[in-house]
Amino acid sequence: MNNLDALYQEVILDHNRKPRNFREIEGADRRVEGRNPLCGDQVTVWLKLDGDHVADVSFKGTGCAVSKSSASLMTSAVKGKSKAETQQLFDKFHHMITGKMTDAERGQMGSLAALGGVSKFPLRVKCASLAWHALKSALDGGGEVSTENEGPALTEGA
Amino acid sequence: MTRKSVRIRKSLALREPAKPVAAAPAATPPATSKPRTRRDDFPILAASPNLHYLDSAATSQKPRAVLDAMRAYYEHDNANPHRGAYDLSARATQRYHDARERVADFLGVVDAPTLIFTRGTTEALNLVATAWGRTNVKKGDELVLTGMEHHANFVPWQQLALEKHARLRICPLTADGRIDVDKLKAMLGRKTAVVAFSHVSNALGTINPVRDIAALVRDKARNAVIAVDGAQSAPHMHVHVDELDVDFFAFSGHKMLGPMGIGGLVGRRELLEAMPPYQMGGDMIEFVGDETTTWNVLPHKFEAGTPNVADAVGLAAACDYLDTMGIEKVREHELSLITLIIERLRAIDGVTLYGPADLSLRSGVVSFNVADIHPHDLSTVLDQEGVCIRAGHHCAQPLMRRLNVPATARASVYVYNEPADVDALVRGVVRAKGMFAHG
Numbered sequence: 001m002n003n004l005d006a007l008y009q010e011v012i013l014d015h016n017r018k019p020r021n022f023r024e025i026e027g028a029d030r031r032v033e034g035r036n037p038l039c040g041d042q043v044t045v046w047l048k049l050d051g052d053h054v055a056d057v058s059f060k061g062t063g064c065a066v067s068k069s070s071a072s073l074m075t076s077a078v079k080g081k082s083k084a085e086t087q088q089l090f091d092k093f094h095h096m097i098t099g100k101m102t103d104a105e106r107g108q109m110g111s112l113a114a115l116g117g118v119s120k121f122p123l124r125v126k127c128a129s130l131a132w133h134a135l136k137s138a139l140d141g142g143g144e145v146s147t148e149n150e151g152p153a154l155t156e157g158a
Numbered sequence: 159m160t161r162k163s164v165r166i167r168k169s170l171a172l173r174e175p176a177k178p179v180a181a182a183p184a185a186t187p188p189a190t191s192k193p194r195t196r197r198d199d200f201p202i203l204a205a206s207p208n209l210h211y212l213d214s215a216a217t218s219q220k221p222r223a224v225l226d227a228m229r230a231y232y233e234h235d236n237a238n239p240h241r242g243a244y245d246l247s248a249r250a251t252q253r254y255h256d257a258r259e260r261v262a263d264f265l266g267v268v269d270a271p272t273l274i275f276t277r278g279t280t281e282a283l284n285l286v287a288t289a290w291g292r293t294n295v296k297k298g299d300e301l302v303l304t305g306m307e308h309h310a311n312f313v314p315w316q317q318l319a320l321e322k323h324a325r326l327r328i329c330p331l332t333a334d335g336r337i338d339v340d341k342l343k344a345m346l347g348r349k350t351a352v353v354a355f356s357h358v359s360n361a362l363g364t365i366n367p368v369r370d371i372a373a374l375v376r377d378k379a380r381n382a383v384i385a386v387d388g389a390q391s392a393p394h395m396h397v398h399v400d401e402l403d404v405d406f407f408a409f410s411g412h413k414m415l416g417p418m419g420i421g422g423l424v425g426r427r428e429l430l431e432a433m434p435p436y437q438m439g440g441d442m443i444e445f446v447g448d449e450t451t452t453w454n455v456l457p458h459k460f461e462a463g464t465p466n467v468a469d470a471v472g473l474a475a476a477c478d479y480l481d482t483m484g485i486e487k488v489r490e491h492e493l494s495l496i497t498l499i500i501e502r503l504r505a506i507d508g509v510t511l512y513g514p515a516d517l518s519l520r521s522g523v524v525s526f527n528v529a530d531i532h533p534h535d536l537s538t539v540l541d542q543e544g545v546c547i548r549a550g551h552h553c554a555q556p557l558m559r560r561l562n563v564p565a566t567a568r569a570s571v572y573v574y575n576e577p578a579d580v581d582a583l584v585r586g587v588v589r590a591k592g593m594f595a596h597g
Contacts, residue, residue, distance in 0.1 A: 039534060040565055063532065066535070
């Protein structure tokens with residue numbers, strides 16, 4: 001599989017066309033907006049907690065196939081996980097998309113492994129990680145509900 | 159500007175001509191290759207036959223003549239100008255002076271000291287908004303911009319309006335991406351302090367009727383100054399700043415075959431002389447007392463610190479290159495290429511084109527979208543074909559909101575582009591469509 005086909009796998013294209021959890025959550029505990037000022041991509045993540053666990057998570061926004069599918073896959077992957085498990089998954093995910101993971105480790109990533117092709121496209125790392133940074137900010141956000149435009153403007157070096 | 163202008167060709171001969179620089183061996187194309195093309199003048203393109211560079215609205219590639227001129231300056235004439243009492247410094251001073259005269263001549267500016275060298279268009283516009291704006295704009299004044307401005311000609315005015323409690327007014331665009339001149343007319347009046355607009359839109363390629371708009375402003379808003387962002391016009395079409403009757407004209411060297419880090423502001427002399435300096439330091443002073451300081455004459459008053467001589471020399475060489483080709487020929491070449499791009503893209507199902515349909519109103523920029531493919535994904539696919547385009551908001555988020563899109567793909571052409579670049583672009587778009595097709 002060439003790099004381009006590895007980037008735009010069927011899973012990615014499918015989640016781009018039909019993003020999962022692409023909705024607002026009524027009565028969410030947290031809401032964080034993430035922006036990529038370089039390209040104008042924007043994502044809002046809603047989070048509902050049940051104690052220490054992610055009860056529900058969703059997103060909406062505009063972005064490329066990489067950012068949209070990554071957000072979609074993320075919401076499916078972290079639902080039901082504890083905060084600590086979610087943070088661990090974020091760390092692993094970041095390792096994967098920045099090329100710091102072996103193929104064997106990538107095999108443990110479940111459906112998120114489809115985004116492994118991003119590691120060959122350093123310019124697209126920030127697309128893949130945009131929603132994750134918003135989620136992390138939502139998890140770290142203390143007890144307050146974020147309001148519109150309160151979220152951080154997210155940038156990340158490739 | 160109203161000064162009577164005469165286009166004077168000045169000799170660029172040095173007092174001590176620079177010795178020729180030894181050409182790098184790799185720079186010469188192999189003897190067996192196809193006939194020389196303009197690409198061969200550009201080392202980066204000559205070295206990569208499969209590179210299809212369609213992002214010249216972001217920055218242009220540099221011809222060997224520009225790179226050689228800069229190298230020759232450093233190898234033969236480099237010293238800090240305006241300072242040393244020795245011949246080498248005098249030579250550096252002369253090179254800088256000649257570069258200014260050369261660029262002023264290229265842009266049709268007779269009074270060369272009214273051309274201030276800056277880092278580029280952004281710094282030039284910030285200079286105006288800061289040095290002129292903070293002194294002259296007051297509460298209740300109106301600053302009129304358009305919906306197509308680059309952030310560099312938008313944010314400085316927006317922030318000035320916030321600081322001074324002035325009113326920012328944004329002129330709407332027509333459906334095909336031109337300034338709606340009737341609506342602009344209705345916005346002008348005695349409260350108008352500034353009318354700022356781009357000569358050519360960086361995101362749509364629209365060529366705006368600067369002289370007509372200027373005449374309108376002079377008629378309806380006598381107190382207003384006119385600031386024009388010329389970043390996308392100076393490189394691509396005949397620009398004679400003196401004939402435009404505007405007060406400020408900003409441009410960037412790196413978009414017109416020159417190096418990054420140099421550009422300029424042409425200003426009306428009376429305004430520049432009345433304005434306070436933008437930055438303080440060396441070179442821009444006349445006399446520094448313990449209590450007060452007096453300012454140097456133009457252009458030095460606005461050029462604090464050691465000037466960027468090598469880049470100015472490079473920009474002058476870029477003007478030589480463009481004049482040798484002929485700016486009318488540049489325009490003609492670009493028009494033929496965008497005609498081809500638009501024709502070929504229009505034939506592809508799902509492609510939306512932005513900007514005026516009348517190609518005589520367009521510069522070498524084609525902004526477009528492909529249904530169900532985000533411009534970033536498109537540009538990644540194109541990159542695999544060696545095609546460089548810009549994808550995103552083009553530093554024109556207010557415009558993207560008005561087009562009701564988050565982003566567009568933008569192909570832009572210059573002197574070195576060929577129909578083969580258009581073929582590669584179209585090939586890439588078709589490939590992306592295949593990849594993202596439903597099913």
